[in-house]
Amino acid sequence: MSRLESMRRRLTAQIDGINWAAERIADMDGDVLEMGLGNGRTYDHLRQELPDRRIWVIDRMLKCHPSCVPPEADFLEGEAEPMLTRLAQEGRRMVMAHYDFGYGIKDKDVEEGARLSPRIAAVMVPGGLILSQQPLVGFEQICGPDTIAPDRYLFYRRV
Template sequence: MSRLDSMLRRFTAQRDGLNWAAGLVEGLQGDGLDMGLGNGRTYDHMRETMADRRIWVMDRVLQCHPSCVPPEQDFLQGEAEDGLARLADIGARIVIAHYDFGFGVKEKDVEEAARFSPLIAKVMAPGGMLISGQPLVGFEAVQGPEHIAPDRYYFYKT
């Protein structure tokens, strides 16, 4: 599979998975969280499709498209450990989260996701959904939309 085809497959899985998970948490009270702002595409999609929720965003640096800059009070700039600790300290209740941190080296990305998993668990509300490009640990894995290959995106319930 070409890198372009792989990217398209990932973006489609990401979008469809977010939409699917948003439907599952529709009746729950709480916020959204985008871990890894990057260009801002996922955040933009989350704020459009979950307009009734506050969407927290974290990344080391703010370098997204100008149309995707989150409100200053919702952007947790810096290391993920610090941002997740801040959310836990203020008692944030996250019902839907997207995990997209990574270096682009699979082994390092999987290791980092495992290390962050307990920190993410502290901010997730019971019954919440996690959508991730990397495997996470300590969460209940669930089958996502049938058309998404199990190794393409990961889905978890808290």
């Protein structure tokens, strides 16, 4: 599979996954967390699909497309660990999270996901859903939409 085909698979998985999760959290209370803003495509889709939810965003720096800049009060700039700790200390509760951090080096990405998992769990409501490109630990792995290959995107529930 070419890198271009792989990218198309990833983007389709993100769209289908966000839409799937948005339906499942419709009757649950809590905010949404985007971990890794990048150029803002998934954040923009989250805004479209969950217009009545507060969407928190964590990223090392703001470098997204101008149309995708989150409100200043919802953007936490810096390393993920202190930002997740801050959200937990403030009592923020997430019903859905999208994990899109990564260095592009598999071993490093897997290690970071495992290290951040307890901090992510600390802000998730019981039953909250997490969509991730990377494996996370300490959550119940669940099946996502049938349109996504099991190895393309991972879906978790906070028990």
